[in-house]
Amino acid sequence: MTGTTRSSADLDPRRRRILVRAWRRGIREMDLVIGGFADAEIGSLDESELDELERLMAEDDADLFRWVTGEVETPERFRTPLFDRMRAYVPDFEPVRSHTEGQAGKS
Numbered sequence: 001m002t003g004t005t006r007s008s009a010d011l012d013p014r015r016r017r018i019l020v021r022a023w024r025r026g027i028r029e030m031d032l033v034i035g036g037f038a039d040a041e042i043g044s045l046d047e048s049e050l051d052e053l054e055r056l057m058a059e060d061d062a063d064l065f066r067w068v069t070g071e072v073e074t075p076e077r078f079r080t081p082l083f084d085r086m087r088a089y090v091p092d093f094e095p096v097r098s099h100t101e102g103q104a105g106k107s
Contacts (some may be wrong), residue, residue, distance in 0.1 A: 015042050018053060027061040033068055036089040045082075052082050 011019065022038035025031045034057060045053065056064065056078060067074040068087045 011043065014050065015045075018042060018050065018057070021057055025057075025061050027065060030061045030064055033086065033089050034064075037086040040089070041085065049082050052080060053086075056083065056086070 019038050019042050022042075023031050023035040025034060038053075059078075063072075066072040067078065067083075068090050074083065
């Protein structure tokens, strides 16, 4: 996946900016999480949810990554239904081990 699969043609300027920012995070994993969430939900978010999403996107990507993966506890101010919905877009970041990798070293 290289970026958004959603057209921004039907979006207002604010939503277009958010969609672009969601896919240009700086950490590829956060592109996938926030970008995937934005692709799916940007058209239906109300103004307060857009405000909240922009506040989230202003946070450091490394912190966001640790929060969405559960590595560290999410700060109280971001424990919201919107954050929970965004967290649902976390792909499996664990590398897939091949069958032969699991057999390495066994005789």
